[in-house]
Amino acid sequence: MRNGGEIGIQQDQLGGKMAKRASRPAGKARKPDRVNGKSLSPQKELSELLKCRFPEVFVEGKIDGDKLRQSLGEELDTNNERYGLSWAGKAECFRHIQETTTATLRPRRSESVDFDKTENIFIEGDNLEVLKILQKTYQNKIKMIYIDPPYNTGNDSFIYPDRYKEEKEDYELRAGIKDAEGLLTKDGFWRKNSKDAGHFHSNWLSMMYPRLFLAKNLLREDGVIFVSIGDEEMSNLRCIMDEIFGEENFLGMITWKARVKPVNIGDAKYRPQREVEYVFVYQKEYHEGVFQRLITGSMRTYPHDLNGRKYRLATILKSNRGANIRSTMVFELDGYTPPDGQRWQAGEDVIRQLHHDGYIEFREGTPLIRYFEDEEGAEHDPFYCFMEVDWSSTSEAGKNQLNEILGDRHGFDTVKPTRLVSTLVQSCTKSSAEDIIMDFFSGSCTTAHAIMSLNSESSGNRKFLCVQIAEPCEPDGEAFKAGFSTVADIGKERIRRAGKKIKKEMEGNLTFDKNRLDLGFKVFRLEESNFKQWRENVRTGEELKEQMRMFVDNVKKGAGSEDMLFEIILKNSRFDLNVKIEKQSFAGVDYYRLATEDPSTTLRAGSEGTEKIKAVSGNKRIHHEEKEGHEGKTNANEIICLDTKITKKFVDKVLEEKPERFTCLDIAFKNNDQLKTNTALQMESAKIEFKVI
Numbered sequence: 149m150r151n152g153g154e155i156g157i158q159q160d161q162l163g164g165k166m167a168k169r170a171s172r173p174a175g176k177a178r179k180p181d182r183v184n185g186k187s188l189s190p191q192k193e194l195s196e197l198l199k200c201r202f203p204e205v206f207v208e209g210k211i212d213g214d215k216l217r218q219s220l221g222e223e224l225d226t227n228n229e230r231y232g233l234s235w236a237g238k239a240e241c242f243r244h245i246q247e248t249t250t251a252t253l254r255p256r257r258s259e260s261v262d263f264d265k266t267e268n269i270f271i272e273g274d275n276l277e278v279l280k281i282l283q284k285t286y287q288n289k290i291k292m293i294y295i296d297p298p299y300n301t302g303n304d305s306f307i308y309p310d311r312y313k314e315e316k317e318d319y320e321l322r323a324g325i326k327d328a329e330g331l332l333t334k335d336g337f338w339r340k341n342s343k344d345a346g347h348f349h350s351n352w353l354s355m356m357y358p359r360l361f362l363a364k365n366l367l368r369e370d371g372v373i374f375v376s377i378g379d380e381e382m383s384n385l386r387c388i389m390d391e392i393f394g395e396e397n398f399l400g401m402i403t404w405k406a407r408v409k410p411v412n413i414g415d416a417k418y419r420p421q422r423e424v425e426y427v428f429v430y431q432k433e434y435h436e437g438v439f440q441r442l443i444t445g446s447m448r449t450y451p452h453d454l455n456g457r458k459y460r461l462a463t464i465l466k467s468n469r470g471a472n473i474r475s476t477m478v479f480e481l482d483g484y485t486p487p488d489g490q491r492w493q494a495g496e497d498v499i500r501q502l503h504h505d506g507y508i509e510f511r512e513g514t515p516l517i518r519y520f521e522d523e524e525g526a527e528h529d530p531f532y533c534f535m536e537v538d539w540s541s542t543s544e545a546g547k548n549q550l551n552e553i554l555g556d557r558h559g560f561d562t563v564k565p566t567r568l569v570s571t572l573v574q575s576c577t578k579s580s581a582e583d584i585i586m587d588f589f590s591g592s593c594t595t596a597h598a599i600m601s602l603n604s605e606s607s608g609n610r611k612f613l614c615v616q617i618a619e620p621c622e623p624d625g626e627a628f629k630a631g632f633s634t635v636a637d638i639g640k641e642r643i644r645r646a647g648k649k650i651k652k653e654m655e656g657n658l659t660f661d662k663n664r665l666d667l668g669f670k671v672f673r674l675e676e677s678n679f680k681q682w683r684e685n686v687r688t689g690e691e692l693k694e695q696m697r698m699f700v701d702n703v704k705k706g707a708g709s710e711d712m713l714f715e716i717i718l719k720n721s722r723f724d725l726n727v728k729i730e731k732q733s734f735a736g737v738d739y740y741r742l743a744t745e746d747p748s749t750t751l752r753a754g755s756e757g758t759e760k761i762k763a764v765s766g767n768k769r770i771h772h773e774e775k776e777g778h779e780g781k782t783n784a785n786e787i788i789c790l791d792t793k794i795t796k797k798f799v800d801k802v803l804e805e806k807p808e809r810f811t812c813l814d815i816a817f818k819n820n821d822q823l824k825t826n827t828a829l830q831m832e833s834a835k836i837e838f839k840v841i
């Protein structure tokens with residue numbers, strides 16, 4: 149049984165971990181672990197790693213600097229003068245990285261499209277908090293990150309880092325500074341960083357550093373990050389990227405022509421035209437083949453497979469009207485004759501030979517021709533650091549694209565073109581792999597749009613994970629007048645409309661497997677936890693009593709089952725937000741079964757102990773080998789029960805299902821300590837991890 153979860157939310161915390169770890173009499177079950185309601189602290193993880201490698205440098209749980217120096221010998225630079233970028237507030241950044249969050253992501257079904265089927269995700273909220281929340285479930289799962297952060301032009305607004313000096317509780321209070329509609333207010337923590345404000349560059353660096361640091365943990369080992377930037381912070385960004393990702397992982401700086409029209413206002417007239425922007429590219433670790441050459445021409449991909457040979461499909465019919473009329477090219481093949489106005493593309497002998505050689509495939513009764521990858525020899529272009537407009541398109545075109553979808557009242561001055569993003573995506577992801585691409589400064593959601601389009605062109609399976617704060621639209625601005633309250637609303641509406649547009653364009657396209665195209669997305673919003681948090685700074689006995697009373701039921705008022713379910717998935721499950729969820733009921737108790745594939749197959753097959761079960765976690769397939777008898781039961785799944793009453797009958801059902809982990813509410817045992825103790829004992833002997841919240 150894999151125990152060791154920390155007590156996170158409730159009063160057991162008072163007893164401390166020491167008491168919890170004390171040896172217990174043989175035959176007596178330990179109490180179930182409580183779900184840790186906090187996000188992962190990357191420093192803590194690093195410290196654990198260090199402890200494994202250098203146990204000798206730890207004294208009473210803390211790192212002894214002198215001992216570390218001795219262990220590393222000459223590897224340690226003890227010179228006070230050293231190379232590196234420093235700014236006002238840099239040390240604070242590390243405190244922020246370390247601070248955990250208890251916030252959660254609440255599902256918003258009404259704003260989503262195909263919530264239960266889609267694997268695309270949009271999260272509304274401050275990306276620092278969101279990155280922290282995702283540390284547990286998305287660590288090493290993201291194949292590519294593309295971000296387009298504020299360039300720090302003097303007109304950009306972002307979360308102001310000077311506020312970080314507050315105490316955590318004040319910060320949380322302040323995070324609640326919202327207007328009646330729940331929007332962030334400008335006098336809260338979202339402010340403009342103008343050039344005459346003190347610490348102009350430091351503010352930007354302090355905003356960026358913790359986000360990039362946390363983002364790195366989410367990247368897969370073979371993952372790549374692309375960061376767009378302008379002249380303003382280009383040199384500073386390079387320094388912090390080198391520091392966080394390592395100079396040796398720098399893959400290049402792409403320069404692309406963002407504007408073709410000259411700017412003739414203000415001082416722009418008196419300096420060279422700044423028509424280019426940059427994209428820094430870093431890999432997480434060296435991996436051969438991380439970066440691919442680009443397929444020239446039509447971005448051909450080969451989505452179909454015939455005995456291991458990849459192929460694409462194209463039409464083999466032509467118009468049979470006007471100058472194209474050829475009566476000898478209208479003939480019957482395998483019971484099919486081209487309809488009026490159409491003919492075969494070649495003569496009868498050629499078509500029959502192609503058919504004989506396996507080059508013709510019928511889909512929905514229509515003939516198509518197969519082009520095999522190994523025969524076509526697609527041409528590949530090197531990826532050049534100077535990106536031609538053909539590969540990137542321009543910002544002006546990006547804005548026109550957005551106009552086409554939302555009308556011209558979206559209020560965005562600069563929008564990235566989908567072509568730029570899709571070229572970057574193609575360079576390091578494969579259409580057939582289920583790669584996740586993240587953008588945590590997603591603005592109008594160009595990245596989501598680019599991925600849906602790319603998938604539709606190539607029968608791809610890439611998924612997006614976009615994060616955007618609810619930045620309020622200016623009340624006198626065009627977007628507000630057009631009905632958008634926040635930039636996040638603009639992003640969500642773009643995804644909805646782009647999805648519909650692509651679907652329409654795909655209608656009638658037989659070369660494409662429409663059922664596989666994911667044009668939906670799940671919306672989540674950053675919110676406070678659904679569970680009451682145990683205050684660590686209780687000072688008086690009265691406060692303690694009040695806290696104990698509050699914790700008789702630690703579920704906050706108004707917390708919905710699905711809200712709690714996703715919070716538990718994020719904080720205490722090995723699955724991610726795309727886990728397949730099946731709601732079930734047994735003997736009057738409601739519960740959820742989770743598995744990355746259809747949970748009913750995984751669980752049922754598991755309890756019979758007869759089949760080889762595969763469960764998919766992120767991009768890694770986990771195979772559970774078939775074994776005999778009780779031991780052979782497969783448990784690659786979890787059960788979560790949020791019912792407020794649990795019965796013995798239900799506990800027996802869970803034992804029979806034999807999930808890997810079972811989580812339920814502490815209050816579900818009401819005052820029945822005996823049932824709780826027995827459940828803990830039975831779960832332990834059945835090797836089921838048992839957690840309460």
Ligand SMILES: C[S@@+](CC[C@H](N)C(=O)[O-])C[C@H]1O[C@@H](n2cnc3c(N)ncnc32)[C@H](O)[C@@H]1O
Binds near residue numbers: 273560563635
């Ligand atoms: C330059 S824009 C991105 C534009 C986007 N690439 C596009 O094509 O539409 C940067 C976006 O980051 C958002 N942003 C800034 N700080 C953020 C934060 N802390 N969390 C989430 N989003 C943030 C801003 O609201 C803005 O929409």
